[in-house]
Amino acid sequence: MANFEQTGPGKPVLEATRVDKVTPGYRLGHNLRALIVVLLAIVGLIPVFVIVITAFKTRPDAIHVPPKLIFTPSLEGLVFLFTERASASPSRLEELKKAAEEVQLGLVDRIALNAGQEITGPSDYVFRLRNSLIIAGISTLLSVVLAIFSAYAFSRYGVKGKGDLLFFILSTRMLPAVVVTVPLFLMYTQLKLHDTHLGMILLYTVFNLSLAVWLMKGFFDEIPREYEEAALVDGYTRMQAFFKIVLPQAVTGIAATTVFCLIFAWNEYAFALMLTSEKARTAPPSIATMLGIGGIEWTAIAAGSLGFLIPVVIVTFALRNYLLRGVTFGAVRK
Amino acid sequence: MATIELQKVEKKFAELHAVKPMDLTIQDGEFVVLLGPSGCGKTTTLRMISGLETVTGGKILLNQRDVTWLHPSQRDIAFVFQFYALYPHISARDNISFPLRAQGESKEEIEKQVKEVSALLRIEHLLNQRPGNLSGGDQQRVALARALVRRPAAFLMDEPLGALDAEFRESMRAEIKRLHIDQHATTVYVTHDQIEAMALGDRIVVMSEAVVQQIGTAAEVYYNPANLFVARFIGSPGMNLVTGHYVDGVVTIPGTQNRFSLPVGWRKPVDETLKESKEIILGFRPEAAQLNNAGKLSGEVYASELQGAFAVLHVNVNSDDIVHIRTDRVINYPIDTVVHFDLNPEMVRFFDPQSEAAIQPEVGA
Numbered sequence: 261m262a263n264f265e266q267t268g269p270g271k272p273v274l275e276a277t278r279v280d281k282v283t284p285g286y287r288l289g290h291n292l293r294a295l296i297v298v299l300l301a302i303v304g305l306i307p308v309f310v311i312v313i314t315a316f317k318t319r320p321d322a323i324h325v326p327p328k329l330i331f332t333p334s335l336e337g338l339v340f341l342f343t344e345r346a347s348a349s350p351s352r353l354e355e356l357k358k359a360a361e362e363v364q365l366g367l368v369d370r371i372a373l374n375a376g377q378e379i380t381g382p383s384d385y386v387f388r389l390r391n392s393l394i395i396a397g398i399s400t401l402l403s404v405v406l407a408i409f410s411a412y413a414f415s416r417y418g419v420k421g422k423g424d425l426l427f428f429i430l431s432t433r434m435l436p437a438v439v440v441t442v443p444l445f446l447m448y449t450q451l452k453l454h455d456t457h458l459g460m461i462l463l464y465t466v467f468n469l470s471l472a473v474w475l476m477k478g479f480f481d482e483i484p485r486e487y488e489e490a491a492l493v494d495g496y497t498r499m500q501a502f503f504k505i506v507l508p509q510a511v512t513g514i515a516a517t518t519v520f521c522l523i524f525a526w527n528e529y530a531f532a533l534m535l536t537s538e539k540a541r542t543a544p545p546s547i548a549t550m551l552g553i554g555g556i557e558w559t560a561i562a563a564g565s566l567g568f569l570i571p572v573v574i575v576t577f578a579l580r581n582y583l584l585r586g587v588t589f590g591a592v593r594k
Numbered sequence: 595m596a597t598i599e600l601q602k603v604e605k606k607f608a609e610l611h612a613v614k615p616m617d618l619t620i621q622d623g624e625f626v627v628l629l630g631p632s633g634c635g636k637t638t639t640l641r642m643i644s645g646l647e648t649v650t651g652g653k654i655l656l657n658q659r660d661v662t663w664l665h666p667s668q669r670d671i672a673f674v675f676q677f678y679a680l681y682p683h684i685s686a687r688d689n690i691s692f693p694l695r696a697q698g699e700s701k702e703e704i705e706k707q708v709k710e711v712s713a714l715l716r717i718e719h720l721l722n723q724r725p726g727n728l729s730g731g732d733q734q735r736v737a738l739a740r741a742l743v744r745r746p747a748a749f750l751m752d753e754p755l756g757a758l759d760a761e762f763r764e765s766m767r768a769e770i771k772r773l774h775i776d777q778h779a780t781t782v783y784v785t786h787d788q789i790e791a792m793a794l795g796d797r798i799v800v801m802s803e804a805v806v807q808q809i810g811t812a813a814e815v816y817y818n819p820a821n822l823f824v825a826r827f828i829g830s831p832g833m834n835l836v837t838g839h840y841v842d843g844v845v846t847i848p849g850t851q852n853r854f855s856l857p858v859g860w861r862k863p864v865d866e867t868l869k870e871s872k873e874i875i876l877g878f879r880p881e882a883a884q885l886n887n888a889g890k891l892s893g894e895v896y897a898s899e900l901q902g903a904f905a906v907l908h909v910n911v912n913s914d915d916i917v918h919i920r921t922d923r924v925i926n927y928p929i930d931t932v933v934h935f936d937l938n939p940e941m942v943r944f945f946d947p948q949s950e951a952a953i954q955p956e957v958g959a
Contacts, residue, residue, distance in 0.1 A: 486679035489646050492666040493673040494740070495696035508683045 308569070314562035319375060322558045336375060337559030339368050341385050341550075341567070345377040352378065384546070385564055392542040393571070394457055396525035399464035403521050404514060406465070407472030412502065414473065415480035416488075426477075429470045437467075437530040445534050455537045463531055468521040475520065479513025480506070515582035519575060526572050543568050596657045596670075596747035596780050597622050598643060603652035605638050612638045614804045615652060623778040627795035629785060631827070634801040636784045637752055643782060644673050644750050656747060667696070672741035676753040678733045680725035686736045687721040693744045711743045714773075731762040738773070748780040755790065767793055788828050792816065800824050817879075819943070822950040825877050831906065833877045834917040837947065840864065840874040847876075849912045852891045857939035859956040867946050867953045875945040877952075880906060880920040882941035889934030893917065895927045909933060 269282045280286060314322050316333040348356060356373050359365045365373070372379050413419060414426060444463070445454070453459030483506060491501035507514075533545040547564040550557055576583065598620040605613040613635040620626050628636035641647035643654060645666035654662045661669050672693075680689050687708060694704045712718045715735045725733055734754055741749055754770070755763045771794055774781055785791055791798050792812040800807045800815055800823075808820035819825035825833040838845040838854070843861050845854045854876060856864060868874060883891075885907075893909035896916055905923045908916050919935060927933060944953045 484677070484679070486675045486677060487681060489666075490673065490675060490679040490681075490740075491692070492646065493644055493669075493671060494693035494744070495667040497665075497667065500696075505681055509681075 311562045311565050311569075314558060315566045317559055317562075319557070319559055322562075334371070334559075335367075336371055337563035339371045340375075340557050340560035341563040342383050343368070343372065343379045344381045344383050345372055346380050347376060348373075348378040385543075385567075388541055388543045388546040389567065391457070391536075391540055392526060392544075392568075395460045395464060395540070395542055396522055398457075399461045399468065399525045400518060400521040402461065402465040403468035403472045404476075404518050407469060407476045407517060408507075408510070408514065410469075411473045411476030412480050412506070414477050416485070426474070429473055432467060432470050437528075441530060441534040444531070448535055454535060455540050457540050459535065460532065460540055460542070463535070464525040464528065467528075468524055471524075472517050472521055475517045476510070476513055479510050479517075483509050512582045515579045519579050519583055522575055523572055597655075598748055598780060598782065599653075599655040599658075600639075600643070601653040601655070603639070603642060603654060604650050605635070605642060605647065606650040611804050613642070616806050618799060618806070618809065620780060620782065623780055625774050625781045625783065625794060625796045627783045627785060627791040627798045628801060629788060629791040629795075629798050629827075630801035630807075632786055635804040636786075636799075636801050639801075640750050640752055640782060640784045643748075644671055645669050646673070670747040672744060672746040672749050674734075674737050674741050674749065674751040674754045676756045678725070678737040678757075680733055680736055680740070682725055685722050685724055686717065686728070689725065689736055690721075690739045690743050693740060697744070707743050708739075711739045714742070714776075715739050715769075729762075730758045731766055734758065734766060735769075738770075742773075742777070746779075748782065751781065751783045753785055754783075756785070756787075763790075770794060789830065792828075800827065802827070817941070818952065819877075820952055822875065822945055825943070825945070825952075829879060831880060831918045833879055833943070834883075835945070836876045836911060836915045836917060838874055838876050839872050840868060841872065845874055845876055847891075847912055847915070850892075852893075852911055854891065854937065854942075856944075857942060860944060860953070862956055863953050864944055871946075871948065873947045875947050877943040877945055878917075878937050879941060880918040882938045883917070883919040883935045884938070885919065885921055885925075885933055885935045887934055889936040891936065892932055892934045895929055895931050895933055897929065898927050907933070909935075 264283050273282055310327075313329075313331075315337045316335075317328070317331055318334045318336045321328050321331045321334075322337075353373075353376065356365065356369075356378065360370050360373060369379055414422060419425065448454040448459055451459075453462070487505050487509070488498070488501045491505045492498065496504065527544060528542075529544045529548075532542045536542065536545070543564070547561055547568060550561050550564060598618075600616055600618040602615040602617060603613065604611075604615040616639070618626075628639055630636045638647060642649050645661070645664060645668075649662060652662075653660055656669060656671070680686075681692065684692075690708050690711065691704045694707060699707070708721070709718070712721060715738060717732060717735045717739060720728060720732055720736070725736065728736065734757075737754070751770075755766050758766060767790060770783075774794075783791075783794060795812060797809060797811055798815050799809050802823050808815055808824045810818070810820075815824055815828050819828060819833065822835065825835060836847055838847045840846075843856045843864075845856070846852065847854075864874065891911070893911040896908040896910045898908070898921075899906045900923055903923065905921050907919045907921050907927055909919055910916055919933075921927070945951065946953060
């Protein structure tokens with residue numbers, strides 16, 4: 261340290277920083293902290309890594325103890341994910357093997373055959389994924405649009421009982437989903453909303469609305485009123501000013517809110533498990549209960565989870581720049 | 595172009611009387627400055643004229659037309675904001691043409707108008723930039739262009755120079771003055787800076803605590819302040835105000851030998867105003883005092899400040915009152931020395947301490 265005080269950092273400092281931030285001790289601490297962050301990130305990514313490798317393992321590799329890091333990749337998980345199968349009798353197995361040798365059997369059937377199974381039809385995974393897309397997509401759209409209008413009103417107008425209303429809106433988020441599923445189940449059965457797309461869309465919209473209104477209000481509060489006032493004296497109506505001036509400036513907030521709503525609706529498990537059974541069942545509860553004839557089909561579950569991750573990853577990645585401002589909203593001045 | 599008339603216009607917020615009933619008539623082509631400290635109601639007044647704020651009582655007439663309850667967009671006025679309020683997501687060109695597009699002008703016409711107004715403000719080279727990339731001065735030029743381009747009946751400006759650096763502020767002040775002389779547009783301008791007000795205004799409306807204190811030209815509010823507030827607020831430093839005893843045409847500053855005889859024309863109005871009371875406030879501008887070894891008034895030097903072309907001497911005339919005297923800068927006055935001075939009788943004013951109002955001299959005196 262004494263040495264540092266006499267000689268300085270030994271190389272020119274080309275950034276804006278305090279003197280104590282270039283001491284060797286500080287730099288060491290800084291590097292250590294960075295290392296910890298990297299390690300934590302790796303730990304956080306381990307489940308994703310396991311899902312990805314398991315999706316490309318065969319069943320024996322997947323349940324092998326200790327877990328195999330080096331293995332021959334297989335499409336078994338994917339095939340199992342998209343098909344319904346039955347175990348073939350020994351005589352049928354012989355028949356199929358012969359067909360395979362004569363190249364009458366497609367790739368997909370041959371993979372099933374390797375596990376001693378025969379394909380009987382397509383699985384409902386694609387159908388579940390489609391349900392997830394419809395329900396999450398429409399409910400996200402609805403909550404964001406509704407939130408834009410109500411948050412704008414909360415931000416700009418003297419709504420009576422504003423504080424109470426905002427608190428009330430947030431209260432839907434104050435209990436865990438499981439607590440309200442039973443009354444909701446009874447209600448939905450009576451209203452014939454059980455196992456319908458409409459029922460799930462309504463539920464997710466209401467649930468997301470609280471977060472969306474609060475987020476959007478924060479963004480609208482940051483947009484100075486002068487912009488709208490300028491548009492008003494320039495000859496525009498309040499509505500025109502809103503669409504032409506306010507909305508384009510709230511794009512960041514809208515994008516961040518969209519991602520948050522989508523992630524919730526996409527990942528929601530408890531409500532979907534209780535309130536859907538067949539027609540409107542989404543992917544999360546169906547992946548978790550994927551039981552094949554040979555017990556739990558880990559490779560198919562992993563492949564299903566992987567496929568399930570992809571849409572949210574794409575949306576989040578596309579909107580990542582907005583997201584950064586979204587999570588720090590209110591803290592950063594424009 | 596237009597006349598603006600405020601008739602008993604007032605604004606009350608729940609607990610606050612922001613603007614007490616005020617009357618003001620602004621002539622066609624006039625540049626009127628609303629001047630006052632923050633919270634005096636000047637911005638609220640401007641916003642009521644624009645329609646961005648409702649009135650609690652009274653009427654607003656624009657060209658004799660009652661616009662009190664008209665939507666801002668129907669009043670044909672332009673508003674320039676302190677922080678420019680340029681739309682950040684579109685270019686300077688689109689900002690300027692924004693009001694024209696509201697009126698549904700043709701593309702060629704818009705192009706022509708934008709070109710004209712940007713030439714006037716010398717911002718042609720900046721038209722494709724986003725506001726965020728422009729300096730404060732240029733942003734305000736774009737905002738002025740946006741206001742000018744529609745040729746509105748009147749301009750309302752809310753501290754348009756307040757957010758600029760000192761250097762820009764002075765050049766923009768001159769630009770606004772030139773612009774007004776060229777365009778001859780009725781303008782209402784809000785500021786808390788009395789130098790800006792004096793430089794720009796044909797007339798100045800001095801406001802304080804929701805009340806209009808005085809309406810007059812720069813010279814009127816400077817030389818003939820209507821009351822103690824205006825006397826203190828206008829000028830830098832403000833008018834010297836010294837409380838004295840008044841007996842038979844002579845003002846004596848308590849605890850001193852300082853005596854000042856009323857100049858011609860003051861005796862009668864002062865006697866009439868004060869009646870039984872013997873207290874009076876003597877007011878004079880720093881430049882109304884001349885140092886003179888044989889001067890009738892005296893005091894001790896408290897401090898002296900060189901201000902460039904001149905110096906300001908702070909002089910203790912008694913234990914309570916310090917007066918400011920403008921002097922030639924070359925003479926150095928040590929602290930605590932006694933200086934003598936005389937007052938220019940034409941530049942002396944008197945105030946009634948009870949009502950705080952100025953006493954007016956006899957006309958023609």
